[in-house]
Amino acid sequence: MSTDVVADREVALVEVLDRALGAGVVVSGEVTLSLADVDLVHLSLRLLVASVDTLIGEGGQTTDTR
Amino acid sequence: MIHAYxxxxxxxxxxxxxxxGLRGAKLRATTAEGLAAVYSNHRSFAAxxxxxxxxxRVIExxxxxGPVLPLRFGTRLEHERDLVxxxxxxxxxxxxxxxxxxxRVEMGLRVIPRVRRGGQRDETSSGRAYLLERxxxxxxxxxxxxxxxxxxxxLATADVVATRVTPPAILAASYLVPADRVESFRTAAGRLAAGVAEVQSFVTGPWPPYSFVALDETSAASAASGHPG
Incomplete structure (x- = not known):
């Protein structure tokens, strides 16, 4: 159960980032995050989801050897 | 510049x-035409x-x-007047x-395959494995x-399936749900998700209704550029 709680929290973070960066009202069509900024946030997002994936994989095969 | 929420x-x-607000900035509100916008003042900053x-958190x-229209993060405006x-x-x-x-509130569904295939790391070396995985x-x-x-x-008054899903998720969707039906939505989602053992389904929320506040981008774009439709 505790694994699920951790996973839920991390997934929730991804949900926030996905929504706040990809949806919502755009004022004057001007969203001026630089590409580097967006990449940075999406990289964090991928890392987060990957960690969730590893948690889910627990009890199954080991998925990350780093 | 200002950051609008x-x-x-x-x-x-x-x-x-x-x-x-962001970076400890004081929250401010400006009103116009029976509407209000919440923002804070900033020098430029990196996301x-x-x-x-x-x-x-400010939006929540x-x-x-009361009902809010969340603004997309990254909207940079020079002045409060721009919001007005x-x-x-x-x-x-x-x-x-x-x-x-x-x-109403937004609920989220994110579906991730439960078992990761060992071939994932070799996807460039084996086109066939890659295709099979796809x-x-x-x-x-x-x-x-x-x-x-x-x-x-x-169970929702509106819904939207994400067109781009961050891997390893294979499906992400959002639902606009009456606030007093959040619990029954969660219960139903849990029951349905249990029926598909190969995936892990996460139900999240309630969120601000990010996915249900899009204005008519076409009219905005044409108004801005002067082009019809």
Whole structure:
């Protein structure tokens, strides 16, 4: 159960980032995050989801050897 | 510059919640045409996940007081006047959007395959393995759509399936749900998700209704550029 709680929290973070960066009202069509900024946030997002994936994989095969 | 968080009805933003905005900045509100916008003043700053979370927390705090239209993170404006002008120009659409989300919240569904295939690391070395994985992901995604997503749409007043999904998730969807039916939505989602053992389905929320506040981008674009439709 505790694994699920951790996973839920991390997934929730991804949900926030996905929504706040990809949806919502755009004022004057001007969203001026630089590409580097967006990449940075999406990289964090991928890392987060990957960690969730590893948690889910627990009890199954080991998925990350780093 | 200013960073804008949300648009709401004036009564929802008065008083503002006792909390700080991005980087500890003071929250401010400006009103125009029966609408209010919440923002804070800043020098320019780089985006980070922490700032996105801070943006979200401000919106959630105001959302406890009434319907809000969350603004996309990264909207940079020079001055409060730009917000006033925007609210004036898009008043009818903004008011309609507020009515659409009144008393409702957004719930999220994210579906991730339970077992990671060992071939993932070698995807460049084996085109065949890569293709097989694509096919399998597509099959799982379609199944989750049919057996989890579709039944959930019946409990929602609106829904949207994400066109781009951050891997390793294979399906992400959002639902606009009456605030008093969040628990029954969760219960139903849990029951449906349990029926598809090959995937892990996460139900999250309630969120501000990010996915249900899009204004008519076409009219905005054509108004800005002077092109018809």
């Amino acid at each position: 949300l648009i709401c009805e004036p009564a929802t933003a008065a008083p503002l919640p006792k909390r700080r 980070s996940p922490e700032l996105v979370l801070a943006h979200e 705090a105001v959302m406890e007081r 002008a925007f609210m004036g120009a898009r008043r009818a659409e903004l008011l309609a959007a507020i009515d659409r989300v009144r008393g 096919v399998e992901k597509h099959r799982l995604s379609e199944r989750a759509k049919r057996e989890v997503h579709l039944p959930l749409t019946r």
